[in-house]
Each structure stands twice: as C-alpha cells, then as structure tokens.
Amino acid sequence: MEGLKSNFTIKELPAAERPREKLLRKGSKFLSNAELLALIIRTGNKERTAVELAQDLLNLYGGLKGLQDLSCEELKKINGIGTAKAAQINALIELSCRISALKNQKNDLVSNPIQAAELLAAEMRFLKQEVLRVILLDVKNKVISVPEISRGGLSSSIVHPREVFKEAIRRSSAAIILVHNHPSGDPTPSADDLSITKKLVKTGKIIGIEIIDHIIIAGDKYLSFKEKGLF
Template identity: 55%
Template sequence: MEYRLTIKEMPEELRPRERMLKAGPHSLSNSELLAILLRTGSRKESALDLASRILKEKEGLQFLADAALEELVGIQGVGLAKAAQIKAAVELGKRLAAYKGEQRFTVESPASAANLLMDEMRFLDREHFRAILLNTKNHVLGTETISIGSLNSSIVHPRELFKQAIKKSAAALILAHNHPSGDPTPSREDVEVTKRLLEAGKIIGIEILDHLVIGNGIYVSFKERGLI
C-alpha cells in the first residue's frame, strides 16, 4: 500500500497551519485552508490530500458554498464532524460578506453632538468631563468619561484625554462637560482648560473640533461662540 506523509510528518515550513502563522492566511492555497478546517485525514490520505481531492473532484469552492451537509458527509473521508466544520466556516464567510458594519452616528453640527449627550448628562449632580471620539469622517467611535469632578468644577488632564483618543485611533475630538446648576454659561476655568487642551491636541495631531457645556436642556458651543 502506498504510504503518504501526514501533515505532522511534513517539514514545518510546509505545514498549512505553521505557514499561516508565519505568513498569514492570504499566503495559503484553497486546499491548505480547507485542510486546516478538516484538521485530520485518514489512513489513506492526509488532511491536505483530502482537501485537494474534494476541491478537484467537486467543482472547487463553488461546491463548498452550495453543498448540503448530507453531500459533504457523503464524500469519502469526510464524516459528520468534518462536514459540520466546513458548513460552519462557509456560513460564517457568507455572513461576513453580507455584513455592512454598524451604522455609526455622524456628528454634523454642535447641535447633533449635544443631542448625543444631552439626555445622559443634563441631570448629573457632578461635573462629568467627556469626549466624543471621531474618525476622519466625523463618525462617532465612542464616548469616553475622562474625569468626574465636584459640584461646580471638573479636573481634566491632557494625558488622560489623549490616552483614550490614541487608544481608539481617533482623528478628532469634541469635548463636553455638564454644569449641574443647569446654566451652561462657560466659566473662566472652562475657557482656560479648553485652551490648554487645544494646544496639546495640536502637538499630538488630534484636532479638538468643539467644547460643549451641557445644561438642563440647553447647551453652549465654544465653536459657535468663536472660542475655538
């Protein structure tokens, strides 16, 4: 009987899994990718031989995309477990191909940014300093609480603000904090803190587009007031 090498007996640089770890999945052939899914072959052929035979005899990837579970089980060397693994991988691939990504909120104006935070921040009993993280298209990547202060002041350090921005690969920020009094009129401290953060942002390369002060149902935009 003809003897065939198992994948474990192959030189390490020829094994599909090791090659994928070293060079990435894009470097593997269809047979090698399928062999990784199959994991094992049989006494007569390795997983790589089995994968090559399936693709050669059964119209390649199109067969895998269309085949029912029963058709896969009917292939010599492919039992129920291997067939289920193949179908699961194919179905996951189809779902990824159809996946459009989450629809991200886009900040189009100071009002839209304020609306994003208003309901959550208007009734807070302490000053919360937050940042809206944006990508290059002004899509919201997330909001981060940078610090929580006292009843009438918040303390924010540039290090804490930009650490979160860099971590999320943000291209720009909109700053926001609330006034528990309900009056969003910026204080002198608000203006000074904003100037300091603007300067830090220019050095780091992350633009601060606006600073919002959230009151009870109303807000003040530094951008609209010409303070930025």
C-alpha cells in the first residue's frame, strides 16, 4: 500500500483551499499573505506548492515588511524562485507602494507635522537609504504632489535648491514641506540636515515659496524642525 502523499500541487488541493478559488468565493481579504503571494508567483517547484514557496519567502525575510526592499537577486535565494518569479514579486511590491502613495496623497490637507509625517511614513520608514521628498501645497494647504528630489543623503553636493524648488515653481505651489528618512532609526538631525535646511529656507524666502517644515522619518519615530525650533 502506497504511503500518503505529503506534497501537493495547487490543483491537487481541495477546491476550497485553492487560493484563486478562495479569493473568488470569499474575497481577497480572506486570504493569508502566503496565499496572496502564491497567486502572484503562480507555480511552485517539485517539492513545494506555490503557497508553501510563498510562505518560505515570508519566513526567510520576516514577513511582508522584509520583502519591501529586496532585489531580484535576493529573492532568488529561495529554491524555486527564478528570474521570472522574482521580477513578478518585485513588480507587485513597487506597484503596491505606488498605489499606497496615491491613496495617501489624494486630496490630503496637511496643516501640522503629524499629518506630514503620516502622509509618507508608510513608504519611507523602512527605506535602506536616505531619500528626500517634498510635499507641495496649495494656498489651502492641500497636497498638490509629492515628488522625490534625491537619494543618498542630504548634503550640498546632492541636494541643490534648484532641484528642490523646480517642481514647486512648475506646479505653482504656495508652500512646501521637506521630508526625508533616517534608515538608522534615529531622527536626530545631522550637521548636513541642519545646513541644507537653512540654505533651502533662505532660498524659499527669496523666491516666495515658504518652507513650512522639515520632517525626518526614522522607523516609527519622526522629528519636526518646526516643533524643535530648528528653523
């Protein structure tokens, strides 16, 4: 008598347990993270179903948060994740980030540091390198756009006032808020942070676009230059 089979393909699973059928019957909210990811990678390998492969990925990198900044090469470290699957996962993560950003920015009113931090915290708190973004505001403090200005840290060699204000001028912004992240998890401003902020505030006064705050996002913490009296 043959022993019980220990590994199944998705098609061999009971219909009620197959991710696609489950989603169609109940809705996406009833699927686990592994099941949702399995729908993206579609197939497993000889030893693991797509769901098990997805769970392997989540276990190795500490859940969804750990997948956020992985390269295709890092994703391919899992046996069964080749170039195609890695590209699909990478594309999904980037698309999710962009959709999240659009939801956060649409018709938002930013009138205090907490609102400014919350607008970008979800997508910036776990970045592995420093990124500077600018919240462009109209005369009623509604968000016009949130362009990315630079990557790699704040210094005069990377951040030039021309780049910071170019989009603000083009979009007729009344004011802007600077936002950048500290991958270290410490929101304390560096000497470069303080220096470039003073330079940008001075430039804003000259061209008539006020910088009303500079927010540093560091993990679950944030620091407001305005609240700390650093302007």
